[in-house]
Amino acid sequence: QVQLVESGGGLVQAGGSLRLSCALSGRTFNSYTMGWFRQAPGKEREFVAAISGSGGTTAYLDSGKGRFTVSRDNAKSTVYLQMNSLKREDTAGYYCAARDGPLQTIPLRYKYWGQGTQVTVSS
Numbered sequence: 001q002v003q004l005v006e007s008g009g010g011l012v013q014a015g016g017s018l019r020l021s022c023a024l025s026g027r028t029f030n031s032y033t034m035g036w037f038r039q040a041p042g043k044e045r046e047f048v049a050a051i052s053g054s055g056g057t058t059a060y061l062d063s064g065k066g067r068f069t070v071s072r073d074n075a076k077s078t079v080y081l082q083m084n085s086l087k088r089e090d091t092a093g094y095y096c097a098a099r100d101g102p103l104q105t106i107p108l109r110y111k112y113w114g115q116g117t118q119v120t121v122s123s
Helices: none
Strands: 003-007 010-013 018-025 033-039 046-051 058-060 068-073 078-083 092-099 117-122
Touching: 003 092, 018 033, 018 092, 018 117, 033 068, 033 078, 046 068, 046 078, 058 068, 078 092
Parallel strands: 010 117
Antiparallel strands: 003 018, 018 078, 033 046, 033 092, 046 058, 068 078, 092 117
């Protein structure tokens, strides 16, 4: 049974930074593509970033390019999302997800999900 636990969310001022973490347990971490998604109230869940099992391939939401960095530490079974220059529109619940296959940006392609961590950016 795969379990994902996110941490690192919180309240930050616009222009600030946060680093989210997501720890996976239950299976071999480096076999999974890991994704980050977010969902604001009244909106659909959207892709933020993803990283392949080896860490060699990444993808980002256009509005996150240059501000967000996804990385992973396979020895710690943890994936990270470093978010810099945060904007109010980045406010959302952030979720990590895992899939056994190539990198994908569609939420339905991911089988395992964490419980989410809230990020709130104030002006």
